[in-house]
Amino acid sequence: VVTGAGGGIGAVIAAQLARLGSHVYLLDLEGAPAVAAEIEPAQGGSTVGIDCDVTDPEAVEKVADRLAEDGRPCDILVNNAALVRLAALEEIALEDWRAVMAVNIDGCFICTQTFGRTMLEREGGSIVNIASVAALNPSPGRAAYPPSKAAMVAFTRQAAVEWGPKRVRVNAICPGLVDSSMKRPGSIDARRRKRTFVPLGRLADPQDIANAVAFLAGDGAAYVSGAVLAVDGAISQIAFRDLNAAPE
Numbered sequence: 001v002v003t004g005a006g007g008g009i010g011a012v013i014a015a016q017l018a019r020l021g022s023h024v025y026l027l028d029l030e031g032a033p034a035v036a037a038e039i040e041p042a043q044g045g046s047t048v049g050i051d052c053d054v055t056d057p058e059a060v061e062k063v064a065d066r067l068a069e070d071g072r073p074c075d076i077l078v079n080n081a082a083l084v085r086l087a088a089l090e091e092i093a094l095e096d097w098r099a100v101m102a103v104n105i106d107g108c109f110i111c112t113q114t115f116g117r118t119m120l121e122r123e124g125g126s127i128v129n130i131a132s133v134a135a136l137n138p139s140p141g142r143a144a145y146p147p148s149k150a151a152m153v154a155f156t157r158q159a160a161v162e163w164g165p166k167r168v169r170v171n172a173i174c175p176g177l178v179d180s181s182m183k184r185p186g187s188i189d190a191r192r193r194k195r196t197f198v199p200l201g202r203l204a205d206p207q208d209i210a211n212a213v214a215f216l217a218g219d220g221a222a223y224v225s226g227a228v229l230a231v232d233g234a235i236s237q238i239a240f241r242d243l244n245a246a247p248e
């Protein structure tokens with residue numbers, strides 16, 4: 001199950017897992033069925049797109065029922081759905097704060113608890129939470145987003161400890177600047193400028209994130225749980241870059 005897979009990074013993650021032979025359920029508010037239909041699975045994989053709001057426990061439960069009917073208990077969950085609201089701390093409305101938290105951390109919790117049930121029963125599974133470098137590197141003007149992603153990272157560690165004895169692995173990926181469709185006004189130009197700050201010299205391609213998901217979801221990461229993997233071209237390491245360039 002990949003949430004927020006109706007576009008952007010989530011769609012690329014879903015396609016990658018389907019190419020590796022998974023039966024992938026793509027969830028999004030809208031558009032997931034069309035995206036699922038465009039993916040070309042391989043190695044016996046398949047795709048199904050379902051409109052589902054991850055903040056609605058009943059809607060998520062219905063998807064779990066569907067998986068049960070299909071005889072495909074969830075063994076990989078990618079919590080990728082997210083919301084960004086651009087607003088400074090002194091200005092952000094409580095409803096916007098709550099909207100961000102509702103998707104980014106409540107939705108992650110709801111999906112983990114719901115789809116994790118069959119993982120616990122079957123004693124195995126892999127959950128990958130798509131957090132952000134923002135979890136540890138806040139920036140002005142997005143008051144709720146970095147705290148929501150920090151909560152996701154803490155939740156990842158908590159779940160890894162709680163569910164480790166049942167052999168359910170839980171890890172987080174912290175993407176840096178990704179060349180995707182995340183709707184931020186003026187973001188494309190800003191990103192072109194920002195890539196000069198990335199030590200690897202380019203923005204991430206969504207496929208870079210999908211490759212990391214495939215690793216964490218697969219048997220190659222059998223002993224990896226509670227990890228927080230930066231997939232960011234080292235941008236999270238450059239806090240002092242400007243200091244070094246400062247005039248004497």
Ligand SMILES: NC(=O)c1ccc[n+]([C@@H]2O[C@H](COP(=O)([O-])OP(=O)(O)OC[C@H]3O[C@@H](n4cnc5c(N)ncnc54)[C@H](O)[C@@H]3O)[C@@H](O)[C@H]2O)c1
Nearest residue numbers: 004008009028029053054080081082132175178180181182
């Ligand atoms: N793009 C970046 O530069 C970047 C950087 C760091 C982290 N990330 C993270 O990567 C993930 C994907 O980002 P993206 O750039 O593809 O963003 P995006 O906005 O294109 O995709 C997010 C998806 O989540 C869906 N979504 C929102 N609310 C939902 C809900 N209630 N229920 C179901 N789906 C819902 C949206 O419809 C959208 O399709 C997010 O978790 C984001 O925080 C992105």
